[in-house]
Amino acid sequence: MHDPFLQALGGIVPEERLLLGQAELLPYESDGLTAFRAKPRAVVLAESAEEVIQIVKTCHAHDVPFLARGSGTSLSGGSVPVEDGVVIALNRMNNILDYCPIFRSMVIEPGVITAQVTQRASEDGLYYAPDPSSGPVCTVGGNVAFNSGGAHCLKYGMTSNHILALKVVLPDGEVTTFGTASLEGVGPDLTGMFVGSEGLFGIALEITVRLLPVAETFYTVIAAYDTLERAGKAVAMLVASGLLPGAIEIMDRLVMEAAHAAVGVEYPSRAEAVLIVELEGPTEEVAEEKVQLQQILKESGAFEINPAKNEQERLMIWKGRKSAFSAAGRLSPDFIVQDGVVPRSRLGEALVEIQKISNKYNIRVANVFHAGDGNLHPLILYDGRQAGLYERAEECATEIMRLCIALGGSITGEHGVGLEKLVFLKEMYGPEDTLFMHRIRDAVDSARLANRGKMLASAEAPALFSHGLHPLEKQGIIFRN
Amino acid sequence: MQHTIPTGETGPCGEKMAEAVAACVHCGFCLPTCPTYQQLGEEMDSPRGRIFLMKEVLEGGLPVDAAAPYIDRCLGCLSCATACPSGVAYGELITSYRTRAENVRRRTFSQKLLRKLILKTLPYPGRFHLAATGGRLVRPIARLLPRQLATMLALIPGSFPRKEPLPECMPAKGKRRGRVALLAGCAQQVLAPQINVATLRVLAENGIEVVVPRDQGCCGALAAHTGAGKEARAAAKHNINVFPRDVDAIITNAAGCGSGLHEYPLWLAGEPEQEAAGHFAARTVDICQYLHDVGFRPPPPLTTPLPVAYHDACHLAHAQGVRSAPRALLESIGNVQLCELADAEICCGSAGSYSIEQPEIALQLGERKARAIIATGAQMVVTGNIGCLMQIESHLKRLSHPIPILHTIQLIDRAYRAEG
Numbered sequence: 001m002h003d004p005f006l007q008a009l010g011g012i013v014p015e016e017r018l019l020l021g022q023a024e025l026l027p028y029e030s031d032g033l034t035a036f037r038a039k040p041r042a043v044v045l046a047e048s049a050e051e052v053i054q055i056v057k058t059c060h061a062h063d064v065p066f067l068a069r070g071s072g073t074s075l076s077g078g079s080v081p082v083e084d085g086v087v088i089a090l091n092r093m094n095n096i097l098d099y100c101p102i103f104r105s106m107v108i109e110p111g112v113i114t115a116q117v118t119q120r121a122s123e124d125g126l127y128y129a130p131d132p133s134s135g136p137v138c139t140v141g142g143n144v145a146f147n148s149g150g151a152h153c154l155k156y157g158m159t160s161n162h163i164l165a166l167k168v169v170l171p172d173g174e175v176t177t178f179g180t181a182s183l184e185g186v187g188p189d190l191t192g193m194f195v196g197s198e199g200l201f202g203i204a205l206e207i208t209v210r211l212l213p214v215a216e217t218f219y220t221v222i223a224a225y226d227t228l229e230r231a232g233k234a235v236a237m238l239v240a241s242g243l244l245p246g247a248i249e250i251m252d253r254l255v256m257e258a259a260h261a262a263v264g265v266e267y268p269s270r271a272e273a274v275l276i277v278e279l280e281g282p283t284e285e286v287a288e289e290k291v292q293l294q295q296i297l298k299e300s301g302a303f304e305i306n307p308a309k310n311e312q313e314r315l316m317i318w319k320g321r322k323s324a325f326s327a328a329g330r331l332s333p334d335f336i337v338q339d340g341v342v343p344r345s346r347l348g349e350a351l352v353e354i355q356k357i358s359n360k361y362n363i364r365v366a367n368v369f370h371a372g373d374g375n376l377h378p379l380i381l382y383d384g385r386q387a388g389l390y391e392r393a394e395e396c397a398t399e400i401m402r403l404c405i406a407l408g409g410s411i412t413g414e415h416g417v418g419l420e421k422l423v424f425l426k427e428m429y430g431p432e433d434t435l436f437m438h439r440i441r442d443a444v445d446s447a448r449l450a451n452r453g454k455m456l457a458s459a460e461a462p463a464l465f466s467h468g469l470h471p472l473e474k475q476g477i478i479f480r481n
Numbered sequence: 482m483q484h485t486i487p488t489g490e491t492g493p494c495g496e497k498m499a500e501a502v503a504a505c506v507h508c509g510f511c512l513p514t515c516p517t518y519q520q521l522g523e524e525m526d527s528p529r530g531r532i533f534l535m536k537e538v539l540e541g542g543l544p545v546d547a548a549a550p551y552i553d554r555c556l557g558c559l560s561c562a563t564a565c566p567s568g569v570a571y572g573e574l575i576t577s578y579r580t581r582a583e584n585v586r587r588r589t590f591s592q593k594l595l596r597k598l599i600l601k602t603l604p605y606p607g608r609f610h611l612a613a614t615g616g617r618l619v620r621p622i623a624r625l626l627p628r629q630l631a632t633m634l635a636l637i638p639g640s641f642p643r644k645e646p647l648p649e650c651m652p653a654k655g656k657r658r659g660r661v662a663l664l665a666g667c668a669q670q671v672l673a674p675q676i677n678v679a680t681l682r683v684l685a686e687n688g689i690e691v692v693v694p695r696d697q698g699c700c701g702a703l704a705a706h707t708g709a710g711k712e713a714r715a716a717a718k719h720n721i722n723v724f725p726r727d728v729d730a731i732i733t734n735a736a737g738c739g740s741g742l743h744e745y746p747l748w749l750a751g752e753p754e755q756e757a758a759g760h761f762a763a764r765t766v767d768i769c770q771y772l773h774d775v776g777f778r779p780p781p782p783l784t785t786p787l788p789v790a791y792h793d794a795c796h797l798a799h800a801q802g803v804r805s806a807p808r809a810l811l812e813s814i815g816n817v818q819l820c821e822l823a824d825a826e827i828c829c830g831s832a833g834s835y836s837i838e839q840p841e842i843a844l845q846l847g848e849r850k851a852r853a854i855i856a857t858g859a860q861m862v863v864t865g866n867i868g869c870l871m872q873i874e875s876h877l878k879r880l881s882h883p884i885p886i887l888h889t890i891q892l893i894d895r896a897y898r899a900e901g
Contacts, residue, residue, distance in 0.1 A: 019523070023547035026537055027530030034482050034507045045523060072524065073509045092522040113513065137509045262566040326508040329567030333503045334483060384483045 005062040009044060009086070012054045019043040028087050031072040031079040032134075035336070036419050040081035045089045049109075049167075049205040055088055056203065057173030065452040068203045070111055070139030075325070075337050076418025078146055078198055082453040088203065090141055096120055097206060104211040105164060105181060110141025110204045114148075117209060126211040129156040132414070133322040144204050147196030149414030151247040151321065154372035155280075156212070158414065160195040167206035168194060171445035181208060193440075198416050199451035201444045215246070215280035219290050220314045223302035224271035228252050228355070228367060231273035232348035234300035235371040238277070239344050241296055243289060248372030249276040254331055255324050255368040255379070262327035265320035268304045275302070275371065276317060324368045325379070331366060332381035334390070336397050339415035340404035344374040353403050354378055361396040363389075375413030376404070402427070417455040425455070482507055482532075486539045493751030494577035495539075501574035502536045504567050505529060511561035511571075516828045517554050520845050525551040528561035528571055535578045545586045552579065554842065556835055557706050558828035559799035572740075572800060573747055576705055583708030591627050598633075599834045600709055604699030604716070606670045613637045613671070632840040636871070638672065645674035651681040651691040658688035659775055662728045664720075664742065666735045667699045669867040676867065679894035680734050680768055686897050687778055691732070696723040700733075702741025703833050705748055717745045718754055721761050731761070734768045734890060736866035737833055740800035767797060768890055769865060773806035780896035782815020789892070790820045790859035790884075792850070792873060794866035795828050807865055807889045814896050820857035824849075831872035843872070851876035854884065862886040 009018055019025060020042050029037040041064070046052045052068075059066040065085035072079050081087050090111040098107040101124040106117060115135040117128040131150035132138055138148070143159045144166070156162075165179035179191035194201050225231040231250050238248060251259065251274050256267040267274055275297070279289050297305050308314035328335050342350040351367065354376075358365040366379040378400055382393035401411055401424050411417070411424040426434060434456075441448070441456055484502045488495040511528035512518050518527035525534065531551055537543035555575060562571045588596070602612040616637045623631040647665060661684065665677050677693075684691050701716025720742075724731055733739035742765040745758035752758075766774075791811060797803040811817050830836060830846030850873060854862055862877070862884055864870055874886045887895075 021547065023534060023543060023551065024523075024525055026543065027524035027527070027533045029533075030507060032506075032508055071509050071512055089523070134509065137512055261568065323510075323566035326506055326510055326566035327568075329504050329506040329569075335506075 005058070005064055006042060008058045008062070009042060009055065012051055012058065013044055013046070017045040017047070019045070028069070028072070028081065028089070031069070031074040031077065033075055033077045033080070033418070033420060036077045036080045038081045039084070040087045041084045043087040043089055045092055047092050049093070049169075052088060052090070052093075052203055052205060053169050053173060053175055055086070056169050056171065059086055059449055060172050060447065063447060063449070065449045067199050067451040067454075068110070068141065068145070070142040071113070071134075071137050073134045073138045074142065074146065074418060075339065075415040076146075076412070076420040078416050078418040078451070078454060079142070080419055082451065085452065090203075091139065094139075101126060101211075103181065104213075105208055106211060107206055107208045108140060110139060110144070110207060112140050114138050114140055114143055117211075121211050122214070125214050127214050128162065128209055129153075129212050130159045130162055133325065135322070140207055140209065141204050144195050144207055145197065145199045146416040147414070149370065149373075149375065151249055151318070151370055153414075154248060154370065155244055155246045160192055162210045163191055163195050163207060164210050165208035166191055166194055166204050168202050168204050170202040171447070171450040175205070179208070183210070196416075198418065198455040200441055200455060202450055217281065217283040217286045218246075218314060219279040219286050219293075220308040220317055221277050221293070221297070222267065222306045222317060223275040223277065223297045224268035224304040224306075225273045225275065225302055226270070228273040228351050229348045230301045231275050232351045232371070234275055234297065234302065235347050236345050237296055237300050238293075239372070241292065243279075243292060243296070245293070245372065246278045246280040247276065247370070249321055250274070250367065250369055250371040251276070251321065251324065252367040254364065254366035254381075255328070258327035258330050258366070259320040259324055261330050262323045263316070263319050265316050268306065271304070273367075276321060321368070325377070328366060328379045328381070331379075332364070332383065334382050334384040334393075336380040336382075336393055337415070338376065338378045338380060338397050338400055339412050340376050340378075340401055340409060341413045342374050342376060342404050342407045342409035344372070346407050347371060347374060350376065350403065350407055354400055357396055357399050357403070361392050361399075363393055363396045365396070365400075370413065373413070374409065419454055422455070422457050482536070484536050484540060486536065487541075491539055492577070492581055494573070494581070494747065497570070497573050497747070497750070498535070498539060498577050501570045502532060502539075504569045505532045506567050508567070510566055511564050514560040514564040514826055516556055516558060516560065516830070516846055517842060519827070520842055521554075526554055531555055532569070532571070532574065535574065538582070539578070545582050549582070549586055552582065554839055556795070556828050556830070556832040558795035558832060560795060560826050560828065563799045563826065572744070576744065576747060579706070579708035580710035580713075583710065591629075595627075595629050595633075595837070596707065599837065600704055600707070600712060603703055603834065604667045604701075606667050609668060609671050610641065613641070629837055629840065633837045636836065636875070638871075641671055642674060645678050647677055647681065647693045649693055649695060651685055651693075653688045653690045654685045655688055657690055659729045660690040660692070660727075661730045661732045661771070662692045662694055662724050664697060664700060664731060664733045664738055665693060666733075666738050666867065669735050672871060673867055673888070676734060676888045676891060679888070679891045680732070683772070683890055683894050683897065684732070684768075687772060687775065689775070692725060692728065694723050694725065698723075700738040700741040701748070702737050702744070705741060705744060706833055710748070713748050714752065717748050717758060718752075721745065721754055721757050724761070728764075730771055731765045732768050732771055733765060734865070734888065735868075736767070736794035736796035736801070737868055739765060739767050740796040743801060767801060767803050767806070767865065769807040769810055770801075770803050773809055777810055777813065779813035780893060781899065783817060783896060784899070786816045786818055787861055788818045788820055788857070788859045790822060790854045790857045790862045791889075792822065792829065792854070792862060792864040792869055793825050794864055794869045795832070797865045798826070803865070810893060811863065811889065814893070817892075820859045822850075822853045822857060824853060829869050829872050831866075831868035833868060836872060847872050847876040848880070851880050851882070855880065855882045859884060861892070863889045863892050865889050
């Protein structure tokens with residue numbers, strides 16, 4: 001090994017944990033968004049915080065970009081390697097370092113699987129609220145980087161609302177801590193700044209998460225509608241009524257078909273859309289809210305309202321919902337998962353417009369989303385083997401994004417900007433906002449080594465979608481499949 | 482996932498392999514259920530990583546030998562197929578791929594030798610018996626032999642049970658409700674012939690007549706799953722010929738063989754026998770599923786309560802979708818208290834000849850399974866596959882918890898026999 005940089009990495013981890021061969025690097029070329037791939041220079045399988053610190057310091061000293069990778073489930077290309085950089089794989093750092101049920105907190109390494117936090121805490125009647133659909137797979141480190149949401153963030157907020165403290169290594173190798181073990185921190189909310197920074201501010205080494213007591217009672221219903229728009233309007237009515245369910249979700253016919261094929265859940269046969277609503281809380285409270293909920297659902301035009309009869313049925317409803325993205329593989333050989341937000345009061349309108357866009361491009365769009373907080377996930381279905389269809393699907397996706405901005409929403413609810421939304425960030429924010437973000441980034445990482453090319457690409461970065469090749473593509477560093 | 486696999490040039494299963502690759506959306510839902518990803522913690526040893534590697538090899542962008550170590554480490558347990566929301570036919574992909582890769586890959590002399598040894602002895606009861614006896618004699622010098630060979634020797638039991646010749650036909654007891662043919666299995670006949678005897682008795686007890694075709698051979702699964710396509714095809718063709726057509730079902734009592742029989746249409750893709758293979762596979766059913774479906778007569782209750790841990794054999798649960806039938810049969814016996822295992826979907830590490838070829842991983846998985854069983858406090862273990870049975874038995878012994886282990890059908894047989 002003549003490369004002094006690789007030699008230095010070899011001094012930090014044993015040979016078998018420094019991956020350099022073609023077959024070893026290939027599986028790390030992409031994440032949950034396979035439209036983008038890039039070859040890393042090396043993958044390092046880190047097993048301790050000390051190793052991560054040394055690797056980051058080495059990258060900084062040699063001016064080599066790096067990024068952290070957990071389970072590689074990002075849907076925005078957040079863990080696609082960039083610019084011949086180093087992938088620091090954290091999935092082996094999956095220890096629970098401290099668990100304090102009395103203080104309802106847990107200190108974990110970044111590679112801990114999200115669902116395992118709840119698993120560990122469940123014996124004490126506690127759980128970790130953020131529940132991204134990939135919860136059994138994704139890591140908390142990745143959730144911190146992307147401020148992941150999930151069905152239940154309607155009531156409980158996103159990841160940032162559940163992170164108490166962080167020990168991080170900054171892009172220059174400096175180690176620091178943000179936040180405290182309690183919610184009442186003093187000074188600027190640096191934890192809040194780090195959460196959702198998409199890996200641009202460094203790597204979390206230790207994460208202190210907040211745990212909540214499990215609700216006493218759940219009441220979960222599936223309400224069937226004959227149009228998607230009607231289901232969308234029902235959400236606005238629910239929100240306006242003052243009810244605050246744990247989750248409000250919508251699935252359309254296509255998504256129901258996919259979820260049925262994937263996990264065998266049954267949905268009302270004539271429904272064009274279903275609303276999943278989950279009430280949770282003290283038994284007496286839920287009993288009251290149940291009546292109110294049923295009333296609203298009836299008024300909103302639901303022709304069938306099926307409550308889960310037991311815990312098993314409730315879990316099946318969620319299993320069906322959470323398998324939706326992956327199950328879309330059954331509907332179409334290729335698809336783009338979009339992630340946008342519209343104001344909840346304009347949900348019905350947005351759905352009608354999306355249907356129009358779908359008709360215009362003659363591209364099927366399946367809809368599944370966290371309706372309660374207006375977070376849309378249109379699945380744009382296409383067959384990449386047919387010439388021109390990928391481009392058409394991209395244009396369709398682009399138009400849906402612009403619709404979200406026009407309606408006063410946002411370009412991402414929870415998947416992040418990553419590689420996929422680079423172009424839209426500039427459409428959503430003016431030049432001053434963008435410049436401000438760049439200044440903060442430069443204050444933390446002047447060399448722009450950490451997850452380079454994501455979220456805040458160079459200020460001149462052209463559109464990734466509709467205006468020809470991305471500069472990284474031109475250089476052959478990233479390429480589309 | 483998009484691909485450019487030249488399906489016209491990748492053999493009769495090219496289209497099937499391409500379909501599986503296309504269905505993968507790289508979401509990662511397979512990661513937490515993959516035993517090798519759990520143990521090794523690297524993408525190359527995960528289902529989606531392997532799909533990526535196979536795709537690249539089939540597209541011509543990666544040499545077959547570069548991907549080989551990771552493809553070889555796949556247990557073929559198909560836990561990933563159960564977890565996959567997108568419905569990737571991983572089993573079809575890897576079996577077809579292995580057959581294809583075998584023709585071009587390079588193996589070392591000792592690898593070739595070991596492979597020959599496995600494929601030429603295990604599927605033949607007579608040879609296996611002989612080889613094992615010979616193996617026991619050289620065990621004292623095992624340390625001087627290559628590692629994998631030494632592992633193989635260590636796996637040979639101290640002694641074999643008495644041979645149990647099976648009748649060509651076992652009549653039903655009482656009114657005949659059905660007629661089936663039994664696949665006797667090869668290693669099973671040497672290692673635990675009592676399983677077949679128990680199967681015949683339980684079927685007779687339930688009014689089912691059983692024929693045991695004399696000329697039947699190995700199911701071919703061992704060959705197919707190690708890429709020996711020619712041998713697998715020959716085995717499949719032979720069995721399709723010698724099994725009678727006038728039976729209600731072809732019964733298997735070893736999960737690995739059962740899933741092998743179900744794969745006959747895949748192995749024989751493009752061959753004249755493909756259609757016959759489809760009919761053959763459609764009639765193949767696991768013993769527990771068959772008994773459950775025809776209406777099982779529950780045995781009398783056991784005299785004392787018995788906590789029983791049921792181990793899901795991967796090739797029953799993941800490959801054939803048989804999970805509830807064996808549990809239902811066991812639960813119908815009074816005083817049997819079923820215990821569920823933690824991480825039940827994870828393989829025990831036996832996986833055909835895997836424990837010989839990849840001893841380190843097999844050892845870790847075997848120990849993990851044994852610990853999960855011990856944690857339940859069960860006083861007996863039952864499972865539906867001879868490979869799992871041997872693996873779990875040896876690991877329970879290693880951990881000084883020699884809990885008795887039986888095939889599901891043996892426990893049922895015992896319950897009937899206590900009836901007198």
